[in-house]
Structure formats: C-alpha cells, structure tokens
Amino acid sequence: MTMTSIPQSAASNEPRKDRLRTRASSVRWARRREVLREVMRNPLTVVGVVIITLFLLMAITAPLLTEANQPDPYQSPRDWANIDVGPGVEGHVLGTDSTGGDVLYGIIWGSRLSLQLSLTVVISTLIIGTIVGSVAAMRGGRLDNFLMRIVDVFLAIPELIFALAIAAVLGPSFRNIILALAVVFWVKYARIIRGEIIRVKQTDYVAAARVVGDSTWNIYRKDVLPNAVTPLVVQATLDMGNVVLIGAALSYIGLAQAGLTEWGAMVSAGQSGILAGQWWVSTFAGVAILLWALAFNLVGDGLRDALDPKTEGR
C-alpha cells in the first residue's frame, strides 16, 4: 500500500499546473488517473489487483516456469516414479496426484485455461449482451418486449444448472464449457445495459444532442453508450471471477476432458485421495480457484465504489 501511495501523491500535484495548457486528450487521461487513484485508495482492491497481476504473469510465463508437456501442454506430465507424493518432494514442490501429475504444473497451466475461459466468455457475452440490450432500449416497443422476454426466460433458470444442462448436452470438453457459459452469461449484460440506456435516453443531454440535429446512431455512440457502460464494466469484472467459479464446478463434475490441468478438474481428481491423507491436490487447486474468484470480486467491488458517486465512504 505504501508502495503505491508514494507515486500517487506525486501525481496529484502535477495535473493542476499542466491542465491549463493541455488539450482535451490529456485531460481525459487526467480523469482516468483520477478514477484509478480512487480505485487504488481501497487496500482490498490493491490486494485484488496484485493477485490478478500475479496470475497474469503466471499465465504468460507458464512455458518459462515449467517445461511444456508434449504434445498437449494442458495435460500434466506423468512422473510414474512419484505417484501421490506430498509437497516438498524433489522436483514436485506441491506434490503429485494419483497418476503422477505435478500439481504445481497443473496450477500454472491451469491459470492459462482460466484466463482463456473467463476472457472468452466475458468478452463475447459483453458484446452480445450490449448489442441485444442496446437494440432493445434504442428501438423500444415490441422488439424491446420480445427481446426482454427471451432474457427473462434465460434469467429464470439458475446459471449453474442452465450451464450444466447445455454442457452436458454438448458433451464433455473444455470448449463446450466455454460455449455453455457464453450462452448463459449474456442475458445479464443485456438487462443491465438496457436499463442504463433507458435511463440515459431520458436525460437532457440526449435531448440537447437531438436538438442540435445529431443522428440516432451518433447520439448512441457519443452520448448514450459512454454514460451507460459503467455498471457493465463492474459486472464484467465480477464475472471474470464468477465464470471461472462456475467453469470449475462444471469440470469438477466431469464435463472437461480427463486429466486436463483445469483447477476444477484437479479438485475432482484429488478428491479421492483426501481421506487417505493426500490433501494437497484438491487443496492447492481449490486455493487457486478461490484466489482467482476473490481477486476479481475485490477489484469489481472497488471499481463499483470508485465509479458510483452515490456509494458511501468517499
């Protein structure tokens, strides 16, 4: 915390002087810095950011940290001489599972899968949800009604159960888990963005934009969307964690390929050994899932507090 606060305070004296002569673009950056500073004032958010950064580094440098298994790096290399050994054994810092798979290797390469899962699902659902929600809100009327009833149908079924059903129909594979989660997650964004757009559409500055002769598309692009996305950003951040949580649950019950270095699958694989005292496989994989979900929740909450002026504690 002290580490981050020193450069912050140095930056806060600066803008005042150069704001007078800078152009609009740098003012925009100054405002982004302000939001960033606001976010970073919460120590819990900083913790979240640090954890996420570490996970990102881990995912990026995975081939450097451990030698990639051939042909499929997302299957742990089997060390048949060391089955079910505990943490701290030479060559296996976090131990191995019942097929000699290295737990540390699994967690490192699993972070890549988690990143792939959450980014693919969140970005694709964000785009789909934004398009559907925007069309509904901007067009209104019957189309709005029609789209929102579809959304209602999706929302009526609990996320996990719905995703489970889809993934089960598609058959066990990691790609199908991604697909299933994408089908489930877009509705929330559609609902949120629709509500926000309807709120923004009633503001005077949208009326003012129409008064100067702007086209609907231009108003949407310049006035409506930028002022409506904030809750979406927060929700997307939270979902980066939620998606991995549900994805892990699905692979835990066996909807990913066998032996995949996915954290949920690892928890499942290590489960049978727990009663025999081999706690390490499930525990370390579980901690990885926990930290991932926790980190994104902390950052999401921090973002919400920083972006919503009505939240207490400012």
Place this chain on the structure above:
Amino acid sequence: MMNSDDWLLRVEDLSVHFRTPRGVVQAVDHVSFEVKPKETLALVGETGCGKSVTARSIMKLVPEPPGEYASGAVLLRNLKTGAVTDMLSAPMDQVRATRGDRIAMIFQDPGKALNPSLTIGRQLAEVFGEHRAAMLLTQAGIDPEKGPIGSGSIASQRAGVLRRNFFHLTRRGHSRAIRAAVDDAVMSALSDTGIPNPRKVMSSYPHELSGGMKQRVMIAQALACDPDLLIADEPTTALDVTIQARILDLINDMQQRRGTAILYITHDLSLVRQFADRLAVMYAGRIVESGPALEVLKSPQHPYTQGLLAAIPRAGTPRGKLAAIAGSVPQLIDPPAQCHFSSRCTWCAEACTSHIPKLIHMPGDRDVACLRFEQADSIGVDPSDMPSHVASAEVVS
C-alpha cells in the same frame, strides 16, 4: 393575425396527446401562434400547462410513443428563400438538418443538458461537424469537393457522411488544419458568450464548470450556427438569482447582435416584462390570452391571467396572505368540452361548463379565449347562461 407574410414560425392548431394507461392526456390542445423574425415571444403558464411540450413539438422532440401529434402543423419559414417546412411532416433528415442550424434550444438545467463524459470542446465541435463541416474544411484549406476525405464525397452534402469523415480526420490527427479550424470555431463561439479563458473551458468537463458557466456554454452551443429561432425553456430557473440577470442580458445581447427570434418558455413574469415583445398565456393545454407583452401585463383580460398577475408577491407590499388562484389545475385525461378554467373562475356561468371558448381577436393585436368576450347568440346559448359580458371596446383602457 394570420394575414401578413412577415413570420418565421407559425404553429397552427397544434394538438399533442399522450397515451397513458389511464387515458389520453391532451397536453397541448389546438394551440396556434406565430413568431415573427427577430421578435421575442414569451409562452407563460404554470407547471403542467403544456408550454414545454409545445416547445418540444416545434423541434419534433416529443417521444412517440407515448406522445402523438394529434393535429396541426409547425411551419418554419426560411427567411432567405421563403420556403416553408412543416417540422411535423417533414422527412427525418430534413428535421435533423433544421435542428441546431435554424432552430436551437437551451434547456432549463444546464447541468443536465451537457454530456458528463465529453469535454465542452468536443460537444461544441459536434455541432459544427453536423452543420458546418464544409465551411470548416474550406477554412482548413481543404477543398470540400475533393479533399483527402477518403471514400465518401463531401459534395453529397449528407450530414452524416460529412461528420464521420470529419471526425475520422480530427481524431486520427491526419489533418492539423482541420483540428485548428474546429478549435477556432469552438473558441470564438465560447468567447462570444463572454466566457473568460475559452481554451481552458474547451478542455474541461461539465462538472468542472459552474452553473452560470454551463449555461453560457449551452448558449454558445445553441447560437453556434446562427439560428433564426432560439427556444429558451426556462433558461434561468436552475440558476442563482445573481447569475439569472447576467444570463438573460447575455441572451438579449446576442439577440440584438444577431437578430435571432426568441421563444421564451417561462413562468417568470418579470422576465416577460423586461425582455418579451409579445406574450402568450397558456392554461391546461390551451392559449387563453395573447398580445403585446406590456399591454397584457398592464390590463390582463382573461380571468386566469388576472389571477396569475395578482399572485406575484411584490417587495414592498404589506405583510399578509399572498393572493392565490383558488382550486387547482384540472386533470387533462379525457377532459370534458368546457372552459378548463371554469372550476376556478369567479365569473363562471352555465355556458362555461358546456362550451370551449375560442380565441377572440380584439383591438390592439390582442386575443382572449373567454366566453365573457363572446356573444350569446354566436355560440347559441341563452344569454342568461353567459358570464357577464365585456365589450371589446372596454379592453384598451
């Protein structure tokens, strides 16, 4: 009233209805008036009387649905060519080309009428991009007919195409000249409204400015393209009293310099006294009285106008109860065919609850909608059912 050719805006028989679950609200009910070039007309009435809906109808801004233009026309005359456009029936791209260019509008609360996520400079630049792209390109030394504008031809004069090309260039920084021309245009628009240090204001966000400053920005934006008509929807209600006068002086000053006609939507009668040439009083969706502002204020004829003027608290009057008009504004959901003011009127008679009074033209270019000025036989009721008659000769006193 409708004889001369010297008019800029003519609202004819305008009715605007809102469909609600409880019934049809007749927010504006057969309203007609006109604004002459360079003239200031004040549309006065209490909250909910339909004056804002009337103003927004002129811009075709009433949301449809639930709103609906049930009847009438909003005619705008091009002062140079004499061509007349009906805003309500014109195609949408023509309406958009008119908005901001020939009719502009300032809103009640400047704090809400500026996009919080764009800088002032960017918001003003959009107006120029929409209506003055070709001019700015010429200023930047680029031939708007050809120019390095990519695929779309500027000559097409389609505002949308223009703007997209335009901002593509400015954003990418491909043309410093265009950016400089836009900046210059925005700066001079801002400094015209007396904003000190316009360059700093340009790069500010709305929340960094004071209320008075924001209203100046709104005025700059409204007058950017030299409109023929400025609609000011209660431009000072959200401002401090000390700033109100300065903003009104500014609008007045801009009007003197540019010859803009102004339509004030207000309930502030002291504003009317100072700035308006003519006055139209609205009550429950109808115009009840209109005429030269000072004349109407001096000798109001309609009972509602009389009540409105009596209700103004004045400094210097002895302490005591303030005068108020008894009763409240009637519901406008499926209203009965009668004088809407009848329930609050001291002169109310039998005929008032069965007839809608027409606007009666009177000497001195005045109009009043009250049965007291109508003849019993012209509407076909028994004279004993009529309210006490006022001869039109008595009006000009």
